[in-house]
Amino acid sequence: xxxxxxxxxxxxxxxxxxxxxxxxxxxxxxxxxxxxxxxxxxxxxxxxxxxxxxxxxxxxxxxxxxxxxxxxxxxxxxxxxxxxxxxxx
Numbered sequence: 001x002x003x004x005x006x007x008x009x010x011x012x013x014x015x016x017x018x019x020x021x022x023x024x025x026x027x028x029x030x031x032x033x034x035x036x037x038x039x040x041x042x043x044x045x046x047x048x049x050x051x052x053x054x055x056x057x058x059x060x061x062x063x064x065x066x067x068x069x070x071x072x073x074x075x076x077x078x079x080x081x082x083x084x085x086x087x088x089x
Contacts (some may be wrong), residue, residue, distance in 0.1 A: 002038050015081070025070045026081045032063040033085050 011034060013019045016027035024068040043049060067087075070078040082088050 007034075011053065015084075024067050025073075026077065028067050028080055029063055029070070030085060032059055032066070033087070035059055036063065 008031065009019050011029045011030050012022055014025045015030035018021065021027055036056065036059050039052055039059070042052055046052070061076065065079065067082070070081065
C-alpha cells in the first residue's frame, strides 16, 4: 500500500498542528497533494486506467475547493501552504 499509517501521521505532523490534527485544511491539502502525485506517476505508466484518472480528477477538485476555502478564510495561511508544497510557480 502506498499510503501507510506512518506516512499519514508524518504528513499530519508536518503540516497540521499535531499528529492527531487531521481536519485542518493545510493537513488535508498536503495529504491530497501526496495522493495526487502518486496517482500521476501511476497514470504515466498506465495510460488507459480510466478509473484512476477519474479518481485523480476528483482529488484535484477537492484540493482546489480546500484551497479556495483557505483563500477566503486566511490568505496568509494559503500563501504559506502553497509555497511549502510548491503548488504554484
